[in-house]
Amino acid sequence: MKTNQEHRLLVKEVSELTGLSPQVIRKWEQRYGLICPKRHRNGYRLYTCEDVGTLMKVCRLRDQGHSMKEALHLFHSHQAPNPIPKMPLSEDVLALLEKGAIYDEAGLLLLLKQALHRYGLEKFLSATVQPLMREIGDLWASGKWDESQETITSLAIRDFLVQIRRNFDLAEGSPLMLGCCLPHETHEIPLHIILLQAMMHGWQTIAAGPSPKLSSIEYLVQRLQPQKILLSATTATPFQHNLHLFEQLEDIAERNESTAFFIGGSGVFNHKIYFKPNRIQIAYSMADVFEESRDEID
Ligand code: B12
The missing domain is CATH 3.40.50.280 (Cobalamin-binding domain)
Structure with missing residues (x-):
């Protein structure tokens, strides 16, 4: 009987199982060292079932809204049970959500400005805007927020980002x-x-x-x-x-x-x-x- 270790798959089969294109599978190997398939004498890559599992786990993390960097981090640190534990939301994000829930556009704007000034643009985007948007998505998906709260809040955030772009020298x-x-x-x-x-x-x-x-x-x-x-x-x-x-x-x-x-x-x-x-x-x-x-x- 063949063991899992002996059973090897070609990239086309891995592609069918994971839904990733062969190009992406090779990219994840070369760029992120995620898997390390052996080569057949003719040069074809040979993948194990474990490789397929690895690709699917990272794929699932990405489907859940994580950036590639976060997905790799979660995967490697074995902190990726399903569902993924969420990072606690920062005070800024919680305060913004409170304003968004009651359509307080002026309040949202003020808090966005304060967070931008406190953190600078790069951190404002990664530590305030991105977690905020994901949480809004979760609130909507779980029915805690309705579409009107999602729409008004995201519009205010969109306008704020556009304004930063327009004023960028x-x-x-x-x-x-x-x-x-x-x-x-x-x-x-x-x-x-x-x-x-x-x-x-x-x-x-x-x-x-x-x-x-x-x-x-x-x-x-x-x-x-x-x-x-x-x-x-x-x-x-x-x-x-x-x-x-x-x-x-x-x-x-x-x-x-x-x-x-x-x-x-x-x-x-x-x-x-x-x-x-x-x-x-x-x-x-x-x-x-x-x-x-x-x-x-x-
Ligand atoms: C805001 C929002 C809206 C707003 C959009 C406002 C606007 N003007 O943009 C409104 C209210 C209009 C809306 C409507 C809908 N939405 Co909506 N929405 C969202 C929400 C909450 C945030 C989106 C966002 O800004 N994300 C912020 C960034 C951080 O997310 P990101 O995807 O990770 O983006 C990064 C990368 O993908 C990457 N990236 C993106 N593009 C590119 C391109 C290149 C070249 C590169 C290098 C990188 C790159 O860079 C980004 C920044 O780091 C998401 C929730 C979520 N988790 O994203 C739902 C979400 C996207 N929406 C969803 C849905 C279902 C809808 C609706 C169908 C129903 C609804 N909610 O009302 C409608 C459909 C509208 C339509 N006709 O298309 C689903 C999509 C599910 C799916 N997998 O398809 C989500 C995920 C919510 C959920 N949890 O289910 N939505």
């Missing part, structure tokens, strides 16, 4: 990064967060609003000629609306060679498609986007 001639939600994707706060991260790295940014048409995305690329474009999908809705979306985006990328295309967001990873992008790069975080041209300022 950058040197003239800074390279341009365009950010677009995918068609039928209306979650635009993640896009504003990543564009702000780009600005902290010296990029000038422009955001196309929620759910732009594919044709608008292409016009923007042609007219603005950004060095990079970020395509964001928080949900899988864009891919459910248009089964050929990935191919159509690839075509746009083919026609606009001078722009580097990146796509990311939970919707891309949750959408279990078998698609090998050629021109578009799948990005798990902004580190992937910056790394591509080693343009980090720090």
Whole structure:
């Protein structure tokens, strides 16, 4: 009888079991050292059932809203039972939630300003805005908040982030990064967060609003000629609306060679498609986007 250790799988089989594309499986191996498949004499990678389990655990952590960095950390520190224990919410986040629950826009704005000044932009985004947004999602999903509380609070946060972007001073001639939600994707706060991260790295940014048409995305690329474009999908809705979306985006990328295309967001990873992008790069975080041209300022 074969033991688990002896039974090896090919990347195609692992892809079918995990829903991850072969490209992502190899990337997770090479970039994060998550698994270490043996090689067959012909060079093919051979995976164990344990490898499949590892990939699925990290995949699940990502599906639950963790960034790749957090998912790896949780996985490696064995702190990832299901469901994941949540980090306690900070005082700032709790206070913001209190204001949001009663639609107190002025109160929200004041607390957001105070947190921004206290922490600086980078920490404000990672320690206040991101946990706050995730908690709002959980409150809505558990029925403790209704859609009106989710909408009013997230709108106030969105406006605040847009205002920071508009007031951000950058040197003239800074390279341009365009950010677009995918068609039928209306979650635009993640896009504003990543564009702000780009600005902290010296990029000038422009955001196309929620759910732009594919044709608008292409016009923007042609007219603005950004060095990079970020395509964001928080949900899988864009891919459910248009089964050929990935191919159509690839075509746009083919026609606009001078722009580097990146796509990311939970919707891309949750959408279990078998698609090998050629021109578009799948990005798990902004580190992937910056790394591509080693343009980090720090
Ligand atoms: C705010 C919000 C809304 C707002 C959106 C406001 C706006 N203008 O953006 C409103 C109220 C309109 C809304 C509506 C809906 N929402 Co909503 N929403 C949220 C919420 C609470 C926060 C989203 C957010 O800003 N997250 C903040 C960041 C930190 O999240 P993030 O995904 O981790 O983003 C990071 C990465 O993904 C990455 N990234 C993203 N894109 C890219 C691209 C590149 C290139 C790179 C490198 C990285 C990258 O960078 C981001 C920043 O670090 C989430 C909960 C959640 N957990 O996210 C639900 C959530 C996304 N919504 C959800 C749902 C179901 C809906 C609705 C269908 C129903 C509803 N709640 O009313 C509608 C659908 C609207 C539509 N037609 O599309 C679900 C989606 C489930 C799923 N897996 O599909 C969630 C997860 C809530 C939940 N717990 O179930 N929503």
